[in-house]
Amino acid sequence: MTSPTRRLVGSLVLVVFLLVYVFFAVAIGDVIVATKPGWVQFVYFLVAGFLWAAPAAVLIKWMYAPVRPKG
Numbered sequence: 001m002t003s004p005t006r007r008l009v010g011s012l013v014l015v016v017f018l019l020v021y022v023f024f025a026v027a028i029g030d031v032i033v034a035t036k037p038g039w040v041q042f043v044y045f046l047v048a049g050f051l052w053a054a055p056a057a058v059l060i061k062w063m064y065a066p067v068r069p070k071g
Helices: 003-033 038-051 053-063
Strands: none
Touching (some): 003 038, 003 053
């Protein structure tokens, strides 16, 4: 896979991942965490706000990794 193709695929995967992640994080926050005390809501959304960064970092690292020549 060429470098531009890898970056295009990685960008599309990242956008789809973030949309799905945000949907579920907000849904869980609305259904489960909304009835909890304010400090629980704060901790949940703080953790959920940073949790997406680890998979995104791995994906971005893959996107910008050098392409090995075939052969």
